[in-house]
Amino acid sequence: MVDVAREAGVALRTVSRVVNQDSTVGPELVQRVREAIAALGYRPDERARHLRLGVTGTLGAAVRQLSHVNPVLRAVERAARAADLMVLAASTEDDENLERHVVESMCRRRFDGIVLEPIGDDHGYLVPELEAGLSLVAVDRPVLGLDVDCVLSDNRSGIETAYRHLVRHGHDRIAYIGDDERIFTAQERASAFRACVTAHGGLLDTMLHTGRVDDGRVHAAVRAALSGPAPATAIITGNAQLSVEVLRHLGADAVDVALIGFDDSELATLLRPDLTVVAQDTTAIGTTAIDMLRARIADPSTEVRKVTVPVELIARGSGEIPPAS
Template identity: 40%
Template sequence: MRDVAVLAGVSPATVSRVVNDERYIRPETRYAVERAITELGFHRNELARGLRPGQTTETVALLIEDPANPFWSGVTRGAEETARRHQHMLVVGSTGQRFEQERDLLRDLVRRRVDGLLVTPTAHDHVDLHAELARWAPMVFIDRVPQGVPADSVVLDNYGGAREAVAHLTAQGRRRIGYIGGDPAVFTGADRLAGYRRAVEDAGLGYDPVLVSLDNHTVEAARAAATALLDGPAAADAIFADNNRICVGVLHAVAGRDEVGVAGFDDLELVDLLPRPVPLVTYDTVELGRRAAELLFGRIAGETGPTTQVLLPTRLVLRGGRGR
């Protein structure tokens, strides 16, 4: 702590106040101390604990987008089971896919000295924030590829899964396949759109942007988008939905239109009760959380070396079709 104080030009007591996030510290003083911490290669948590190596809060954190989405229940379960095996508690926070909320949660968790972070970053470019936080605690990305951040990641084969699902539709003779997605800036959405595009091009259909509808974030928005693709100039004869919420909206739109094909990414609750068969891209969400947590605990234990990206496979499963 004395070395930090000398480099920052402040007293050791001031360094202590900064690393413990006390109030009434001038911004320029806080910046000087944090810059000195980084330059000297210390971790803020180590300073807050008196630079005693080996100490731990026995807590890791998982930041998720939407706790109401069944996807996250599996991820949370896998991460929590792994944390328990490592004698750690898992704390879960929700970002709501809002950058400001994510930023505040991350900074608060670091101030609380969690031993590591499992994160699914929002779509916006905030590499500097994650790079800053990665200096204080190990970080693993879930279903996102780190850009400019020294972090491990576990991702689904979003590209391959989407390509396989759309290829299934083309094999059925579909020729006007619509795509309904969410935020195109999100890594998963961009990869799934690329998989869709490759599949229609492989089938010799060509990529038609008229058949693509993006920025749909609710069931109702997806329903309206699907109706527009079916009844408008696009004249779609099938639709690929790039997530479970969008797929629900699409299924509402095609109710009573048995001639329209539907495929989706993500499993759906109660989908087996549907009268129509629906091919869905499925995967093991529990394994996704488990693998990410194992990578994190490896880093917490002191593992060094190049960052790791784990690609989890997907599987196309025909669901629904009750009574057929």
């Protein structure tokens, strides 16, 4: 920049003015500076700019796996772009230590705010950052033990809706195959399922199967649910990955067992019958997260909000299969 100033024969400050489109520079000088910039191949350095300005115009997104389908992240990117903010994302790989490393890196880089899919239940490392003014919004899961903005899906009502839908189609013995209950969403969904069964006067017995997603476990769960004296006639799955696994193990039986999957996915319409799902409103989640983050950045004293976004049941066929006589 100092070279550009020398080349153009102006003061350093004037180059800065030209670069920032300040109107108080005469057209002749603007021209000279422009030429000098082109001649010297000057490229502004945002590090220095951000350092001086205090803000970076950058949001961080720490998600479980960048390279997985994540429609919320897409909405986050779009909403941020609309607000002229750059989103830079990194994976936490479902690893608490990596999450901490990623988030702390973003803090040291002084990102203006962070969108986080929190992992595990100890987020103590966030406390000093929050005290120092970090703007953070949790997505999909809350930050346990900390009073932090968050945007969640209405997991409970998703399960309830699915359950009622199956009951309305004549099912009485409905099984649930879910993820490891140490995961917040899995816990919420399983607990909602328990409440449904109890309210409906049924027995949990062989109807509830949760745990780590693992080929053998899913297979065993499907078998257990469909066998015995009172086999299930319908299954609800706890997430998209489990829908896939359950379908894999159902095999040809898929046409006889009603199935509702949590989470919509591309393959839902590839199957026969198409998969009935409880779909999250990922666009709403993403845009809400950015709105909340921007509000907090603008005014750190904004009171903490916990937003729950409704889910929607999309009937496509698999959830409307009647119980085998």
